[in-house]
Amino acid sequence: MLTDREQQIVELLRRDPLMGSEALAAAIGTTRASINVHLSNLGKKGVILGRGYVLATEPGAVVIGGANMDLKARSATRATPGTSNPGEGSMAPGGVARNIAENLGRLGDRVHLVSVVGRDALGETLLSHTAAAGVRVEHVARTDDVATGTYTAVLDADGELIVAIADMTATAHLGADHLRAARDVIASADIVVVDGNLSREAFDLALDLASGRRVIFEPVSVPKAAGLRDLLDARVHGVTPNRDELAALTDLPTRTDRQVRQAAAALHQRGIELVWVRLGERGSLLSAGDGIVEIPSVPTTVEDVTGAGDSMLAAFVHVLLDGGEAIEAARFGHAAAALTIASPHTVRPDLTPRLVSATLESAAPDTAAPHPKEPA
Structure with a gap:
């Protein structure tokens, strides 16, 4: 017994x-x-x-990229620039790659995180919390050279982001030795998610080590997307930019849907199979080369937008790991994002596949219904 x-x-x-x-x-x-x-x-x-x-x-996933502590300050009333505003603050583990990994762990998937944190109290807290959520952290390196990274976000009273400052110096220390130490788990993963916080050298090596795996690239920001765009090729299975990041990845305009289609087509020409473009409250456009599907967002109330994109991508990967189609995965992702936005947590501690499915099912009928493909 x-x-x-x-x-x-x-x-x-x-x-x-x-x-x-x-x-x-x-x-x-x-x-x-x-x-x-x-x-x-x-x-x-x-x-x-x-x-x-x-x-x-x-099947399992490996997520490579940023891990840091999130410091969030939320104004009690509509924020006034240039002066002190009353409000409240909080601190919790964050980082794009780490958030994606924790969401996957909470969804019940086998997932490894590859990153770097400082050998300090913040790093210890981050690792303990992440491991407790079901994420394998053996390949998160510790360094004495720099402190654990931080992401400081200022939110308005309605939970919308006003400004954020990301100190990702620790992630910049993620080098060839760290990646090669994780090559076995990378090579055996069903899906490898790489975020844009990596240096050019580390990003290029990560794509090589993940050869033959489905690699999903999350650009993170416009500057980081621009810095890595010339490395995107057929080694990448899918990319998940917003409009501005898509423009940075292709050096093409993306203000209209027509322009988004043309930019997505440019990425397909490089051998990238999936281009999933986030459109905020409107939803997203999923391009698979032969056409585009528009997927509406799931209605929700805004508590805090931080981490919504990370949960969205994690839920997308969760469905792909389970053998689902990309369209189904994207809809599941929107439901997970809605749950995160309605929560004060960057990663919901109660996140489960059943909760996401129930949220999707309770959404408006046109949210879950199939949308016809349009010509690219």
Whole structure:
């Protein structure tokens, strides 16, 4: 008969049989030595037969990029520029890649995060929280050279972003050695998500290491999209820009839908199969080369927009991992984004596939209904 702690360990190993004792200890809140004792007992009981023996063939994702702490300040009333505004602040783990990984972990997917954080208290908090959400963090490197990155966002009273400052110096330390150390999990992943926080050298190497895998590129911002655009080629399966990022990736105008189609076609010509363009409240356009589908957003109330795009992409990947079509995945992504926007959390702690599905089903009929393809 298994003890309660052994049951916890077994559940975590069912999600990822390659999970190390350090990650198990962080997820459960105990010591590595204690975990090793439990693993030994589980081996004696015949419950585990070796690392990766049972579940190693399950599809999983690797997310490569930024991990930092989010510092959010929200004005109590409509913000007045150039002066102090009353409000409230909060701090929680963030970073585009890390947020995507946590959302995937909460959706029940096997996921590894590849990133860099400082060897400091913020980095320790970030790793413990992320591991507890079901994310494998063995390939998050620690460095003494720089502090854990921060993302400082100022929100208006309605939760809309006014301005944000991102200190991603730690992520800039993600180099060839770190990526090569994770090459086995990258090469065995079903989907690899890479965010735009990587240096050009790291981004290029990540695409090479992920050869043969479905790679999804999240540009993150206009400057970062512009800095990496010439590296985009057939090694990338899909990109997920907004209008401005799409313009930066292609050096083409994207103000009208016609221009968006033309810009998406330019990326298809480079060998990129999927171009999923976010249009804010309107929804998104999904281009698969032979046509474009417009997908409306899921109605919601705005509590905080931070992290909506990250949950949207994670839910998209979740459906692809399960064998779903891209259109189905995009609709699921919009429902996850709506849930995040309605929450004060950057990543909802109660996120589950059932909750996302229920949100999608309860949306207006035209939100979930298929939309005809239009010529590209």
